[in-house]
Amino acid sequence: MANKTPAIAPRIHARAYFRLKQLCVEIQRGQYPNKMKLAQVLECKERTVQRELRRLENDYRAPLAFSRERNGFYFTEPEWELPEIRLTEGELIAFFAAERVLRRLGTATTEIKLARQALSKLAAFLPDEVKVDIGALEDAITFAPEPTADVSPEILRKLTAAATHRETLAIEYFSPYNNELTHREVNVLLVHNWIGEWYAISWDIEKQGYRDFHAGRISNLARTRRHFEPPPDWNAQNYLQKGFGMFRGGKDVTVEVEFAAFQARYARERKFHETEKQKQLKDGRLRITFETTENALEQVARWLLQYGEHVVALRPERLREMMRERLQKTLKLYSSDKN
Numbered sequence: 001m002a003n004k005t006p007a008i009a010p011r012i013h014a015r016a017y018f019r020l021k022q023l024c025v026e027i028q029r030g031q032y033p034n035k036m037k038l039a040q041v042l043e044c045k046e047r048t049v050q051r052e053l054r055r056l057e058n059d060y061r062a063p064l065a066f067s068r069e070r071n072g073f074y075f076t077e078p079e080w081e082l083p084e085i086r087l088t089e090g091e092l093i094a095f096f097a098a099e100r101v102l103r104r105l106g107t108a109t110t111e112i113k114l115a116r117q118a119l120s121k122l123a124a125f126l127p128d129e130v131k132v133d134i135g136a137l138e139d140a141i142t143f144a145p146e147p148t149a150d151v152s153p154e155i156l157r158k159l160t161a162a163a164t165h166r167e168t169l170a171i172e173y174f175s176p177y178n179n180e181l182t183h184r185e186v187n188v189l190l191v192h193n194w195i196g197e198w199y200a201i202s203w204d205i206e207k208q209g210y211r212d213f214h215a216g217r218i219s220n221l222a223r224t225r226r227h228f229e230p231p232p233d234w235n236a237q238n239y240l241q242k243g244f245g246m247f248r249g250g251k252d253v254t255v256e257v258e259f260a261a262f263q264a265r266y267a268r269e270r271k272f273h274e275t276e277k278q279k280q281l282k283d284g285r286l287r288i289t290f291e292t293t294e295n296a297l298e299q300v301a302r303w304l305l306q307y308g309e310h311v312v313a314l315r316p317e318r319l320r321e322m323m324r325e326r327l328q329k330t331l332k333l334y335s336s337d338k339n
Contacts, residue, residue, distance in 0.1 A: 016052075019044075020060075023052055024082045027064075032072025056082075151198045151215040156191065158221050159200045163188040166227050168205070172220040173213055186213065187228045190236050194246055201239065203231060210239070212246050241274045243296050244303070250294030256314040259286040263310035272303075287314075294318070301326060 026041050038049045056062040063077040162169045174181050186202035198215035259267045261284030273290035301322040313319045
């Protein structure tokens with residue numbers, strides 16, 4: 001029987017690690033590839049394949065075996081997987097610092113593009129509790145300077161460590177909505193990057209509910225040495241999908257909006273929500289429906305306002321009311337009797 005897979009993968013160059021990953025995927029197809037076949041897939045020499053196979057057995061204790069009958073390699077434990085590489089805490093600080101600098105660079109030079117591509121590759125080694133918008137890192141157009149709230153790499157490191165090790169944190173958090181500083185104890189479940197802003201998605205112990213804390217508003221962060229288990233219903237993908245942007249909560253609702261023909265030319269090129277469904281209308285209009293929550297309608301209304309007369313909210317009725325209220329208030333600001 002093969003030895004137990006090491007909990008932490010040995011340190012290895014990213015390119016070599018991805019080559020090992022590709023090799024494992026090919027073996028796990030169950031077609032018993034030999035060294036010649038693996039060399040073709042990896043586009044390398046057979047002696048390179050031999051070295052990587054030896055590395056799998058010695059460094060990763062892979063349950064690798066060779067079938068003389070099938071003339072190829074296989075894993076005696078089909079469920080075995082190559083362990084993931086994780087960044088050290090020092091490397092995490094460097095990653096977050098680099099991400100913060102690159103976000104503020106608006107010049108799309110070749111050097112900056114290469115740096116962003118390198119950073120996106122490093123993101124593959126982040127813990128599962130950290131989510132980064134890699135598309136934003138790779139797309140030079142999105143890196144124009146923007147008014148994002150600054151977050152120190154040290155705060156991000158501590159939040160990531162707490163999420164990874166499941167340790168409860170004591171924090172001070174400033175709420176702009178209530179204009180007050182509060183003291184809280186939180187269980188950080190996910191460190192999430194959304195269009196350049198960092199959030200600590202957490203379980204608020206006092207409120208007994210999920211909360212999205214902007215990392216830039218967290219101060220005086222302290223360890224408690226107490227550990228936790230995530231709530232039974234916690235699922236990062238489901239949690240992020242239900243909201244709109246970083247707004248969520250309340251009952252589930254279906255949003256339906258319709259873009260005029262002019263704006264539809266651009267809207268059909270994008271995906272505004274994970275659950276989005278598009279319907280092309282004969283006259284060029286575009287109808288979009290997606291699932292979100294009641295508390296997210298505030299952000300949906302803000303999103304729609306940027307398109308002015310080129311979009312209309314069809315449902316729910318609460319969203320239509322929000323749009324009417326905001327447009328009427330805006331109209332008053334520009335009425336003729338105003339100076």
